[in-house]
Amino acid sequence: MDVLIYLIPAALLLGGLGLAAFLWSLRSGQFDDLDGAAQRILFDDEGPAGR
Amino acid sequence: MALAELEAPLLAPPCCLPVLAAGDLAAEAAALAAAAGPLVETLPDGRCRLSLVVETLDCAACLPEIEGAVRRAANGAEARVNLTTRRLMLGWRPQDVALEALLQPLLALGHRLAPFDPATRDRALEQERRCLVRSLAVAGFAAGNVMLLSVSIWSGLGDDMGTATRGLLHWVSALIALPAVAYAGRPFFRSALAALKAGRLNMDVPISLAVILSAGMSLFETIRDGEAAYFDASVTLLFFLLIGRLLDQLMRGRARSAAENLLALQVASALVVLPDGRRQRRAAAELAAGDLVLVAAGERLPADGRVASGSSELDVSMVTGESLPVAVRPGSPVNAGTLNLTGELRIRVSKAGGRTLLAEMLRLVEAAEQGRARYVRLADRVARLYAPAVHLLALGAFVLALAQGLAWQVALMNAIAVLIVTCPCALGLAVPAVQVAAVSRLWRRGILVKSADALERLSEVRRVVFDKTGTLTLGRPRLLGAEAIAPADLTLAARLAAGSRHPLAQALAAAAGPVPLLDRPLSEIPGYGLVARLPAGEVRLGSARHVGLAEDGADAAPALWLRRPDGSLCRFAFVDAPRTDAAETIARLRRAGLEVELLSGDRASVAAHTAAALGIARWRAPCLPQEKLRHLQALAAAGERVLMVGDGLNDAPALAAASVSLSPAAGSDLTQSAADLVFQGEALAPVAEAVAVARKARRLVLQNFALAIGYNVVAVPLAMAGLITPLWAALFMSLSSLAVTGNALRAARG
Numbered sequence: 001m002d003v004l005i006y007l008i009p010a011a012l013l014l015g016g017l018g019l020a021a022f023l024w025s026l027r028s029g030q031f032d033d034l035d036g037a038a039q040r041i042l043f044d045d046e047g048p049a050g051r
Numbered sequence: 052m053a054l055a056e057l058e059a060p061l062l063a064p065p066c067c068l069p070v071l072a073a074g075d076l077a078a079e080a081a082a083l084a085a086a087a088g089p090l091v092e093t094l095p096d097g098r099c100r101l102s103l104v105v106e107t108l109d110c111a112a113c114l115p116e117i118e119g120a121v122r123r124a125a126n127g128a129e130a131r132v133n134l135t136t137r138r139l140m141l142g143w144r145p146q147d148v149a150l151e152a153l154l155q156p157l158l159a160l161g162h163r164l165a166p167f168d169p170a171t172r173d174r175a176l177e178q179e180r181r182c183l184v185r186s187l188a189v190a191g192f193a194a195g196n197v198m199l200l201s202v203s204i205w206s207g208l209g210d211d212m213g214t215a216t217r218g219l220l221h222w223v224s225a226l227i228a229l230p231a232v233a234y235a236g237r238p239f240f241r242s243a244l245a246a247l248k249a250g251r252l253n254m255d256v257p258i259s260l261a262v263i264l265s266a267g268m269s270l271f272e273t274i275r276d277g278e279a280a281y282f283d284a285s286v287t288l289l290f291f292l293l294i295g296r297l298l299d300q301l302m303r304g305r306a307r308s309a310a311e312n313l314l315a316l317q318v319a320s321a322l323v324v325l326p327d328g329r330r331q332r333r334a335a336a337e338l339a340a341g342d343l344v345l346v347a348a349g350e351r352l353p354a355d356g357r358v359a360s361g362s363s364e365l366d367v368s369m370v371t372g373e374s375l376p377v378a379v380r381p382g383s384p385v386n387a388g389t390l391n392l393t394g395e396l397r398i399r400v401s402k403a404g405g406r407t408l409l410a411e412m413l414r415l416v417e418a419a420e421q422g423r424a425r426y427v428r429l430a431d432r433v434a435r436l437y438a439p440a441v442h443l444l445a446l447g448a449f450v451l452a453l454a455q456g457l458a459w460q461v462a463l464m465n466a467i468a469v470l471i472v473t474c475p476c477a478l479g480l481a482v483p484a485v486q487v488a489a490v491s492r493l494w495r496r497g498i499l500v501k502s503a504d505a506l507e508r509l510s511e512v513r514r515v516v517f518d519k520t521g522t523l524t525l526g527r528p529r530l531l532g533a534e535a536i537a538p539a540d541l542t543l544a545a546r547l548a549a550g551s552r553h554p555l556a557q558a559l560a561a562a563a564g565p566v567p568l569l570d571r572p573l574s575e576i577p578g579y580g581l582v583a584r585l586p587a588g589e590v591r592l593g594s595a596r597h598v599g600l601a602e603d604g605a606d607a608a609p610a611l612w613l614r615r616p617d618g619s620l621c622r623f624a625f626v627d628a629p630r631t632d633a634a635e636t637i638a639r640l641r642r643a644g645l646e647v648e649l650l651s652g653d654r655a656s657v658a659a660h661t662a663a664a665l666g667i668a669r670w671r672a673p674c675l676p677q678e679k680l681r682h683l684q685a686l687a688a689a690g691e692r693v694l695m696v697g698d699g700l701n702d703a704p705a706l707a708a709a710s711v712s713l714s715p716a717a718g719s720d721l722t723q724s725a726a727d728l729v730f731q732g733e734a735l736a737p738v739a740e741a742v743a744v745a746r747k748a749r750r751l752v753l754q755n756f757a758l759a760i761g762y763n764v765v766a767v768p769l770a771m772a773g774l775i776t777p778l779w780a781a782l783f784m785s786l787s788s789l790a791v792t793g794n795a796l797r798a799a800r801g
Contacts, residue, residue, distance in 0.1 A: 004216070008223055012196060019192040026184055036134030039111030 080155040085332045086320045087150065087166035101150070103139045104312045106163040108132065113162075120156040128153055136308045138167060167312070176304055179238075183297045186235040190290040193231030194283070197224045198781075201283040205778050214276060221273040221280050228282035232266045235289050238296065254434040257441055258479055262289060265471045268464070279464070284471055284780045291788045292479045299483035299503070302490045307501065321353035322346075324397065335387075342400045346391045348552050355402040358383045363394035363577045366554065368520040369719050370408065370700050371652045374528070374627040375609050376554065388700055388719060393553050394577025408700070412676060415704035416725050419680055428504050429749075430482040433756060437478065445469045448771040465773045471780055472766040480788055481755035484795030489748040492799045497731035498741055505727035508711040509745035511692045515640055515738070516683065516705070518697035519651035519661055519672070520627060522715060525733060526698075528555055528609055529628035530562035540621045542566050544613045547573060547581045547592040555611050555625055556581070556592070580611070588616030627657070630735040634665045639739040643746075645694075650674050650682060652701050679705040696738055698722055713738060748798050755791045762787040
């Protein structure tokens with residue numbers, strides 16, 4: 001059962017990373033427009049600097 | 052009033068049609084920029100920001116189109132379109148570019164824009180949503196990890212897992228679960244505390260109690276190296292409940308933001324004539340008494356006042372319910388919200404701000420809302436019975452165990468096990484899951500549900516009161532008996548009528564179909580009618596006086612007269628046509644066991660005719676807004692639950708006094724904010740649809756309560772006997788939640 005000593009922290013760390021990533025994406029407004037985000041992938045990017 | 056430009060802006064707007072002539076663009080952009088002026092935010096770095104509602108935003112192809120157009124208009128300008136809320140966020144540097152220059156290319160693309168005031172947005176609702184999403188994320192993370200550990204414990208219990216290993220796994224679970232409960236449980240704890248402070252019980256009280264007790268007892272067990280820890284139960288419970296609450300909240304937020312957009316599109320601006328003759332576009336709210344306002348034909352009046360010069364006809368149906376246009380001449384008093392039909396008017400503003408007819412209606416609405424009894428939601432009514440019952444059962448389990456001679460620790464464990472298995476997980480999901488399914492179904496049919504308990508109130512309705520103009524009818528006249536009119540007369544009249552904005556003339560032109568345009572100059576005499584000189588002689592189309600007859604009686608149906616070149620006359624009668632499915636919808640409501648009534652501000656003869664045509668036995672007309680309000684209040688006092696459907700300013704107080712209310716999306720903005728539900732489109736069927744869905748939702752909610760209680764009937768005796776283990780608790784909880792959610796999804800179908 002010694003394997004638990006590092007498996008449990010590893011599992012928690014990975015889960016925690018996912019949680020942190022989600023909270024970050026939420027804070028940076030990536031969930032504000034779910035319909036638009038689904039469509040934007042279909043368009044060529046027309047950035048201010050051009051392509 | 053059903054204005055074509057306000058119809059169904061959310062569901063089926065025409066996709067990006069270029070509509071404006073190039074010459075108007077600059078003026079339009081300038082007017083829009085002036086109206087948006089006060090709403091522009093200046094950021095600390097000197098950039099400006101403005102939020103706009105894009106009514107015509109429908110297809111996703113508009114996204115790059117709009118954003119690209121803004122970027123090309125000015126270096127450093129940015130635009131971000133939100134397809135979900137149909138809003139556009141503009142950012143620019145004022146020293147680089149004027150707002151007009153950014154708006155003009157968007158108008159050129161054919162978009163209809165309206166500045167959006169972020170202050171009107173419901174910030175509290177948005178903050179609540181963010182808090183719920185974060186709580187859900189934390190609860191989900193904790194539930195997954197704790198469940199993983201719990202499965203190891205359960206599978207090790209029977210076998211060879213040592214107490215040290217089990218203790219370690221319990222401690223790790225506690226380390227994850229306790230902070231998660233403290234963080235993710237806040238929405239429930241807050242609401243439970245508020246209810247307790249007010250001396251009430253709601254569903255969040257037993258939820259909070261179950262979560263806190265199960266976490267606390269599990270910690271106690273962990274400390275004394277016991278076997279039974281319920282950490283998984285307490286975090287999965289939170290996870291399930293947060294899903295239900297978030298769905299509920301998202302649906303409400305979506306309806307709310309759609310309603311906000313509708314209102315932003317109706318904000319009026321006014322063209323003020325300054326004393327030195329210059330003209331200035333100003334927001335209607337900034338008008339002061341004494342201002343001179345110019346109102347072109349086809350515009351809505353921005354304020355109450357008197358006509359200073361010009362004569363015209365006004366469509367007052369939105370304000371009083373009267374379907375016939377009213378002629379005005381210099382000196383006539385006029386009201387804000389009426390539509391100027393034929394001639395240009397200059398209005399001297401007499402009342403502004405808090406003293407307009409609108410403000411008076413607003414006061415009536417507020418008074419009516421205060422008088423409305425606070426509705427207690429079904430879930431809270433259940434909680435009132437449920438919470439004491441659960442607490443008594445837990446006490447019973449404690450006493451029973453003591454009576455059997457068990458130690459007090461064991462007795463306490465049994466009591467807490469009762470609290471955990473009766474945890475209102477299924478009950479907490481029963482209502483929101485059904486409501487979300489029902490509200491999203493209504494949403495797809497173009498019905499916005501604005502308040503949370505509107506569906507519940509709607510399901511209890513026994514009587515429907517309709518307004519006439521704009522609600523049962525479209526508020527647009529239609530030619531009567533077109534087949535009895537000689538085609539030559541109809542064509543001649545339509546050729547004249549095609550040149551006018553008067554609603555009767557437009558109805559006539561529509562009835563005749565495409566006709567060759569008049570090649571002669573046509574003149575319109577405001578308040579009278581049209582004159583054209585044809586080779587054969589003079590032709591007139593208009594009111595009775597216009598063709599040389601005495602005034603019609605006050606009760607006559609709206610009519611136009613045509614005087615042919617030879618001087619003979621022809622009469623065209625019109626009727627404000629009911630919505631095409633009105634009779635059918637009323638029959639459907641009747642079959643559903645509802646009494647239908649008509650309250651109209653229009654003349655008695657017109658109301659009687661409409662009532663007879665639609666099969667409504669009870670009607671009352673003409674009604675002042677106060678009379679409508681009193682009638683609704685009398686019904687409420689008699690214990691009747693009434694659904695009020697209305698669109699006009701004059702209906703708003705009655706809408707607020709009814710136990711639940713519906714308004715067409717084309718109605719006045721006050722009406723829409725007073726109503727609980729808003730429906731879009733030209734059909735009346737949404738009224739019957741909303742009632743049917745509300746009733747179905749109520750049935751499903753009751754079924755869900757029955758399911759949840761049935762589960763308790765099985766689980767509680769086991770818990771009282773001390774037979775419930777953490778494994779059983781987790782299993783029971785998930786099964787009951789799944790059953791309830793599955794049942795709730797049926798509300799979205801059929």
